Amino acid sequence: MQLVPHPRLASPVSSPTGQVVLAGLAGLLLGAMLAAKVEVAVLLVAGVLAAIAVAAALNYPGRVFAVLVLAIALIPTYAGPGVGPLLLIPGAALAWMIAGALAWRNAISRGRIFRPTPIDFAVLAFAVLMYVSLSFSAQVESSDFMNNLFAWGGPFLAARLLLQDTERPAFVVAASFALATACVAPIALLESSGAENPFTALQFNSVEASVWGESASRLGQVRAEASFGHPIALSMFASASALLSLGMAIYSSQRKERHVWLALAALAVGVQALTFSRTGWLILIAGIALLAVTTALRAARRRLAFVFAAVGVGLIALMVSGNAPKELELFPSSSSSAEGAAFQDSGEYRERLLERALEPGVLGLWGNPVNKVTPAVSSTNDATDNAYIILADEWGLIPTAALIAIAAALLIAIVLARRRGGEELVVLPIAAVASLGALFFVAFITQQQLVIWLLVAAGSVASERVLVRGRRRRGGAPG
Numbered sequence: 001m002q003l004v005p006h007p008r009l010a011s012p013v014s015s016p017t018g019q020v021v022l023a024g025l026a027g028l029l030l031g032a033m034l035a036a037k038v039e040v041a042v043l044l045v046a047g048v049l050a051a052i053a054v055a056a057a058l059n060y061p062g063r064v065f066a067v068l069v070l071a072i073a074l075i076p077t078y079a080g081p082g083v084g085p086l087l088l089i090p091g092a093a094l095a096w097m098i099a100g101a102l103a104w105r106n107a108i109s110r111g112r113i114f115r116p117t118p119i120d121f122a123v124l125a126f127a128v129l130m131y132v133s134l135s136f137s138a139q140v141e142s143s144d145f146m147n148n149l150f151a152w153g154g155p156f157l158a159a160r161l162l163l164q165d166t167e168r169p170a171f172v173v174a175a176s177f178a179l180a181t182a183c184v185a186p187i188a189l190l191e192s193s194g195a196e197n198p199f200t201a202l203q204f205n206s207v208e209a210s211v212w213g214e215s216a217s218r219l220g221q222v223r224a225e226a227s228f229g230h231p232i233a234l235s236m237f238a239s240a241s242a243l244l245s246l247g248m249a250i251y252s253s254q255r256k257e258r259h260v261w262l263a264l265a266a267l268a269v270g271v272q273a274l275t276f277s278r279t280g281w282l283i284l285i286a287g288i289a290l291l292a293v294t295t296a297l298r299a300a301r302r303r304l305a306f307v308f309a310a311v312g313v314g315l316i317a318l319m320v321s322g323n324a325p326k327e328l329e330l331f332p333s334s335s336s337s338a339e340g341a342a343f344q345d346s347g348e349y350r351e352r353l354l355e356r357a358l359e360p361g362v363l364g365l366w367g368n369p370v371n372k373v374t375p376a377v378s379s380t381n382d383a384t385d386n387a388y389i390i391l392a393d394e395w396g397l398i399p400t401a402a403l404i405a406i407a408a409a410l411l412i413a414i415v416l417a418r419r420r421g422g423e424e425l426v427v428l429p430i431a432a433v434a435s436l437g438a439l440f441f442v443a444f445i446t447q448q449q450l451v452i453w454l455l456v457a458a459g460s461v462a463s464e465r466v467l468v469r470g471r472r473r474r475g476g477a478p479g
Helices: 016-035 038-057 061-074 090-109 118-133 142-163 169-192 198-202 206-212 231-251 255-274 278-294 298-321 338-357 387-394 397-419 423-438 448-473
Strands: 216-218 221-223
Touching: 038 061, 038 090, 061 090, 061 142, 061 169, 061 448, 090 142, 090 448, 118 142, 118 397, 118 448, 142 169, 142 448, 169 221, 169 231, 169 255, 169 423, 169 448, 231 255, 231 278, 231 423, 231 448, 255 278, 278 397, 278 423, 338 387, 387 397, 397 423, 397 448, 423 448
Parallel strands: none
Antiparallel strands: 216 221
């Protein structure tokens, strides 16, 4: 990551006076931890660390981005307190603090917060149209909009502002995700082996804990979820991490570095397998297909082909020998068992939801007065496992079209990166668009919703770099 401080305002953390102040705060913190309840101590620790991160963001954007990813990935939503109608997700709160500090710095010293891209405009249009929908839809309230804006807007802005100041944004994002994956991997392995998930000890929010604080199983095996509150959420994060590491591996010119990235990708795939989630596998398949299509360098194509061949031979050998682990059973052979039938029924239920949503007149332009999709499909299952259907039913087809436009803008960024030699930058919009595609099989849940918008911001930064490169090639000013 970026080791050389970015041209900056002086940071109080790096000065002797700042270090003395931090030492004093640490002493006060220890005293508070001894005298106060655990929740209060946690809040104090979080406050001090957040203040340090905000100060460091002015100088070391790459490092602070890694801290932000760790905060999002390792702090469950059920550890966040409720402040009125607002769920104060810790990772989102930190993101807003970082975004505020960087936006203020950029506006004062640079005259603008950042150079907008088509992806940024699409995100802004999406937010505005959701706000407009408040005046038409009977299913949504201002508190719903505020919670979405808090959870989605902070990570997007923080990542957008941090990554634009890094020399290699793709490297920073991939390394940050790999670090977070390495942190949750041992927990996921222990959890799948029957050990208690230590993150459930952070259930400070009883409402969130009642939804996301329980373990799940499939095919007689505990599904790993670690700090993410749900196996699908962990699977989406791990799959995005695997894609990012694989992208860095195929574009790396150093053999040792390439082997490290491949090992990190394999680790992330292993974590994904422990979740028993088909959604994660679909992200991997879609992302790898996009990598294969967009890989322009001959050496990178050769490396990707080698990875395909090695993985394919390994999977075929497992299937022929009959030793394929349960984690790879996307379509269980024993459909007669109760769990196998439920495994297949979940896919059929999602298909019925989509069929119902596509019926003429079911979804309105600005949302429906009541849910017209799920009750018509099932009288026992009230879950709508499709973020696009939820958005269209509650907020309307027009805001949903704006979300799809964000995915379209990311696809354009992928094409431009391929044409203009973006090389490793292309992996950022690929990871983002693959994650948005996965929302056809799951709602915006836990802190994975923060990760999705963080990846969209990373894709916007990649688009900005590619657009600037195109202007330079045409002899224009970088602006």
